[in-house]
Amino acid sequence: MSNFFSLIRNENMKIYYRFGTWFMIGLLVLVAVAGAIIVKTSYREPTDWRKEVTAETASFKASLEEGNISKTYKDYLTQQLKINEYRLKHDIKPIASNTFWGYLESSAGMISLVTLFTIIVAAGSVASEFSWGTIKLLLIRPTNRAKILLSKYMAALLFAIGLLVLLFAVSAISGAALFGIETIKEPYLAYQNGEVVEKSMIWYVLQMYALNCADLVMMTTFAFMISTVFRNQSLAIGLATFSLFIGPQITYFLAMKFDWAKYLLFANTNLSQYLDGMPMVEGMTMSFSIMMLLLYFLVFNALAWLIFQKRDIAA
Secondary structure: OHHHHHHHHHHHHHHHHOHHHHHHHHHHHHHHHHHHHHHHHHOOOOOOHHHHHHHHHHHHHHHHOOOOOOHHHHHHHHHHHHHHHHHHHHOOOOOOOOOHHHHHHHHHHHHHHHHHHHHHHHHHHHHHHHHHOOHHHHHOOOOOHHHHHHHHHHHHHHHHHHHHHHHHHHHHHHHHHHHOOOOOOOOEEEEEOOEEEEEOHHHHHHHHHHHHHHHHHHHHHHHHHHHHHHOOHHHHHHHHHHHHHHHHHHHHHHHOOOHHHHHOHHHOOOHHHHOOOOOOOOOOOHHHHHHHHHHHHHHHHHHHHHHHHHOOOOO
16 A cells, blocks of 8 residues: 555656646636636626616516426526525625625636646646656556556546645635625525525535536546557647537537437536536436446546556557
């Protein structure tokens, strides 16, 4: 076991020894701080939030009276309608972007940047060993190939976790410094079992971060698999990046016409669709998406492991 941890430590040293790694870390911090500054200078808070919520509620009611809407959309409108009515009754303002919680919640959208950076690290983890010719030195050690491959994969995931913690911390500090913490006791309104309940905002934000990590883990695993199978860092980065930004768009258009689109990877990576939104394909559930993600996860890792185990390093 100590040998395995040594392998992980060595992989982490390789990652953080590179200038590019620290450039990505610095860029993530810059984006998180700049985002808060942009919101601070550009956001204009509504003069009367009750008037806006009332108008939105009337719009929801009008949409519900239409007979040609899907059950999924009808459920979504009902949920938002009940939440708005609860806000008006108990005088609870919607969480604005220019507040501590509002910015911290929106920072979950920056996880796509963390995903991109982790893809770059994962894509070079195995492929770079072949391109530099260091793979032979690595495999002559008295350690089986499975441990070597797992250590590289774990190092990439640890890098991702580090960036996530950094993003959360910088966003929280920036939000507190620029927007204050006056609204820190504001609740999050959730719709459960036919009624609106008040929950902790910190729990909701952590949920948003956790659910957005599904895409992070899957794209990291995909890039790592491509890197291992084809030994090409550029190909792994290109395919994974293309899939990250274009895959969901293509899947969305397919889902508009075909029910089988729900079995595609990108129909299931956005788990937050089950928290506040609507599933991409009617009838999908979170348990179904988790099952599909687990299946893809196993396939990606199995391919990487099988190819790496049988690969002739002299080739």
